[in-house]
Amino acid sequence: MKKIRLGMVGGGKDAFIGGVHRIAARIDGQFDLVAGALSSTPEKSRDSGQALGLAADRCYGSYEEMAEAEANRDDGIQAVSIVTPNHMHAGPAMAFLRRGIHVICDKPLTATMDQAEELAKAIHDAKALFILTHNYTGYPMIRQARAMIAAGDLGELRVVQVEYPQDWLTEAAEQTGDNKQAEWRTDPERSGAGGCIGDIGTHAHNLACFVTSQKVQSLAADLQSFVPGRKVDDNAHILLRFDGGARGMLWSSQVAPGNENGLRLRIYGEKGGLEWAQEDPNYLWFTPFGEPKRLLTRGGSGAQDAANAVTRTPGGHPEGYLEGFANIYAGAADAIRAAEAGESPDLSLLPGVDAGLDGMRFIAAAIKSSRDDAAWVTL
Amino acid sequence: MKKIRLGMVGGGKDAFIGGVHRIAARIDGQFDLVAGALSSTPEKSRDSGQALGLAADRCYGSYEEMAEAEANRDDGIQAVSIVTPNHMHAGPAMAFLRRGIHVICDKPLTATMDQAEELAKAIHDAKALFILTHNYTGYPMIRQARAMIAAGDLGELRVVQVEYPQDWLTEAAEQTGDNKQAEWRTDPERSGAGGCIGDIGTHAHNLACFVTSQKVQSLAADLQSFVPGRKVDDNAHILLRFDGGARGMLWSSQVAPGNENGLRLRIYGEKGGLEWAQEDPNYLWFTPFGEPKRLLTRGGSGAQDAANAVTRTPGGHPEGYLEGFANIYAGAADAIRAAEAGESPDLSLLPGVDAGLDGMRFIAAAIKSSRDDAAWVTL
Amino acid sequence: MKKIRLGMVGGGKDAFIGGVHRIAARIDGQFDLVAGALSSTPEKSRDSGQALGLAADRCYGSYEEMAEAEANRDDGIQAVSIVTPNHMHAGPAMAFLRRGIHVICDKPLTATMDQAEELAKAIHDAKALFILTHNYTGYPMIRQARAMIAAGDLGELRVVQVEYPQDWLTEAAEQTGDNKQAEWRTDPERSGAGGCIGDIGTHAHNLACFVTSQKVQSLAADLQSFVPGRKVDDNAHILLRFDGGARGMLWSSQVAPGNENGLRLRIYGEKGGLEWAQEDPNYLWFTPFGEPKRLLTRGGSGAQDAANAVTRTPGGHPEGYLEGFANIYAGAADAIRAAEAGESPDLSLLPGVDAGLDGMRFIAAAIKSSRDDAAWVTL
């Protein structure tokens, strides 16, 4: 099976998520990174590209140049990963989609709702695929949780508790001059109006919706910017009402010392409960009401088809963040191959523009609600 | 040192919390249970009393009779534990206080705000002491958490996450006819208007306030009654604003399968974080920002005076719920002895009428807020 | 029901385990401590006794005096707790047994095998009961583990892993002059030839045998004294062969930094496995082979009769070390009442002289094996 030729926009030096995308694309050997507009200047882009083994003539100084050139090559890229800050998602995505090149784009969809709507229209009109890397949906036990709920193992859902605390912005890291990640992620021009809520709150929101197969219908949000001088929220407390009847709470924070990347999901229904934590992702705790709690493990005896389909090693051989991310790429590869074969790709488990728009609406609603003193806002 | 003569109102057969109070009173050997109005009928009360080794003439058919008779004995009780359902707190408490008998009363303060205010007035006018068993404040590592925060170890507080999930009311246990606990705790006539919010939400609220030394200034609550036919809330989602500037979330539930008694408190400030869970109460997790998380253990090298003062065994010899409860009784014993010696008792760590009123206001505010679609309500 | 009149030998100031016995005796309200020879001098004994509320004339200067005097009182003690260092177990035990007073004695049985055999003979000849406080057998989930194995839930047993690491003797605490516990527990004159192996290794050995209902048939031991100047072992590595066919390993240590009181038991059979840790004693992990691991909790839905019989509170209300210890006292109370009523007491779950002799043989065998370079020694 031939590898899919992949390009990348963003992901040069000082980048975090670009390297993650590259590993994720490599793990299953389905992609071959062959081109890139990795940095904002041609020289830097070339430096970064050569360090990654790209041919010099496929290290581009801008995404426009890259889109144009690659579209004209016989061996041009079939897909592109967009791993730039949020305000730089829509432009590249549209440039590649327009030329029939599939897009794998980091989340959130864009920095603003206007950009999101413009991009959505472009995606709608394009023949190429658009995949949004809400990577936490790629964890095997998250896939299983979704399947178990869909199968009715919890009965009617009642309560959804989702949280995503971190601590890396406890102090004003964006003001020290040496933390590019902190800078752009707290700069509304680049990240959008949402800070914590956009950066990680969207992951929490997306995960809750993915696993429950319900959408957030309305929310009441109390956002804070605890760190003096910070331009965006760094902590969010949100009440949720889902369209399937469940009620929930969402907490996301970047100022909670002792929390590294504490995405956690707990779901309770009339028949049982499920609990999962991203930092120990191979475990899914399942309690049928009235029975002892059971530890379901990836690769273990309690693992079901939905998990096994995206599992590489037996139980007890922990798979982590990169493998979960790689499952999005593996899904993208399948979809791209199907599309290129003229078949209808299975997008049922792949986050795309709809999830992206939901996320943008979530951010906008949270900000609006918080400005209105936590009034309910319908998404 | 002579034991304090103790009576009890409530706590006969089918009771849960009465037995807990009795063990808590015994653990440190400071009380001697000598009288009781344990059940609602004289015969049952006598049966229960004799099983507990009470003299027949001190097993009373009603609390009024008991208050009267004991007040007139030279060896009458010095203190009484009130362990009846919530609507039966105020009457007995006032009857004993009026006669100079100290009262140790289960929480919440009363079933209604009217009762609470009447009782508060009586407590104010009485010479005897009134102690409310918000027992979770008796855990050693909770005492230490409070002391650490007071000492500034976390800096200015920002975020308080408190939750108290249980699962025992996932189904309609109050309708099966064989669960007296479920019956009265879901009956507004006996428990008050709050269900879950009154039964355990008040514990969560109290604990957060105790540890932070801050009060909840306002809240926005979304309460649910998920189980068909249930007359009170069985799940509560609440946004909190504290008078010291912290923001928080409170979740309490009795319909979350897989949770037995999951009271958990997490507090984050500008300098660090603390995390504690009632089901593993000997551990306190402390993260000074930028350093590795530390496991502070009751009796261990990280335990401080505040914890050591209420600790009976070395680290690794787990103390639990009953020992925590006993610490309230031990504090009550000290206070009673001081009062009887004409000294001023140290009530700084003992929950009393103020905590009780705060709890009643919390319940009322949560219900009011929820009825008003989660609008902010000032306590 | 009248309380059993109890005396105590040892347990004055600077003692650790005496206070534990007193709380354990109080928790269920079945004993009344009325007499004591608490310290080695009459004055100290009186001071300690009065602090505990004993009548002055029942604070004795020696156990002989106490045994004599109490035996002659109409209201003399019915039972005595012996909580002295190991070399002071046999003398008092025989003095009280001889007079028909039941003995509850701390472990190990004695300091030497000679003392053990003499005491065993005395117990055999006495009408009074002798109970040894191998307190860890009192934990509810340990009782359940034993019952599950007896019921065949694991099938034929294969592997027993038991360990008991502590760290309090990592440095030469016995040489600082201010640690009486360290002094006598590392002094062969008082503790016997076993150090760590006698102090806590016996608990590990006893627990493994209690839960499996198998005896250790032979062992191969490698004991160490890591701390310079220490007169007894402070770490033990032992291979075990059980008479029912299981093989095992036992590790006990007092020099393992980071371990407070880490008694842990894991048992595997042809059909399943059980895992339990003393520091989290309310949990029992059960894995039927080929199925997900289940968390059985004291008071929870997976708790069985054997656990429920010694449980005081619902699931999620953690019971700990003192409650487990109290279960031995509760069992002793039942046995004493039966004996005094002329009935045959149920001693099936109460450690006594047989467990005590097994423990002494275990210590002796371990020391002998280690001296012989870990050769197998039959018990």
Added chain:
Amino acid sequence: MKKIRLGMVGGGKDAFIGGVHRIAARIDGQFDLVAGALSSTPEKSRDSGQALGLAADRCYGSYEEMAEAEANRDDGIQAVSIVTPNHMHAGPAMAFLRRGIHVICDKPLTATMDQAEELAKAIHDAKALFILTHNYTGYPMIRQARAMIAAGDLGELRVVQVEYPQDWLTEAAEQTGDNKQAEWRTDPERSGAGGCIGDIGTHAHNLACFVTSQKVQSLAADLQSFVPGRKVDDNAHILLRFDGGARGMLWSSQVAPGNENGLRLRIYGEKGGLEWAQEDPNYLWFTPFGEPKRLLTRGGSGAQDAANAVTRTPGGHPEGYLEGFANIYAGAADAIRAAEAGESPDLSLLPGVDAGLDGMRFIAAAIKSSRDDAAWVTL
């Protein structure tokens, strides 16, 4: 940087570890798999190779053919991964080494000591590198543990507890006819005389030696074959004496229900303790004696250079088994590039023939000791 051209021997259908090696080789993008003798027949090998995207003319029917052909190509492989059953390590390894092709070989070194010595001689005589995938040494927090001990953070080492329980051979999986892994791993002809001890005991042994920088000097082993009809050991209990003075215990098992891949290492010295578990590999617990336990996390504030050097993502983004394995491949890539540049490769952290021979001696000693009733055997 150009990718290293890699071949593979073994790793066709029904293989487990071959797929792991391939992912490990891909994660950092330093190898390009271009040739293979993947199965024991030419057809199968071709099928497997084509599924992996190998050119048809580089799918070989035997390793001899492959070694010959690749050595003669200008673009022939620079390195080969050998992922066959143990008895098939030495032959291929020597064939490639002889031709100057670097070898990355799965552990244990070989099936027999004779093979091991022959191979060792060949490695000694070869110019190409030989790397043994004791992959657990690649975990970042294991690298850090080794560095901390080397830096004296624990002081003189005293106690090493290492264990590796699994449960997949609890029943006679090798006799069902559908489990190739179970078949060869319990067949002395293919796996060597050691069963569990060779398959996973060697990992435990290697890890303990790697982290402590001490060697096992002598051991006393009690091996069992619990499953009827099994030809090799399935459980091992071993006492250890290290050349640096530490004493230890090693337990490995494949019949312990509830254990998936439970490699765990605990090390205690005069100044502190370290604890690590493979199933939660991002955590390292460090207790300086007399201080609270600290949770050091990969990517977190307690992570040191040794860990950071092999870390790809920030704290809280769990890396797992495949990333640890990939760290061996990354080290191999560095070494191979150095060797090909005529420089001296840094092999200090890469397991090679010495670790392999130690492992073979460990297996042999354990079997000899067990046959001699757990007598001490010097390695």
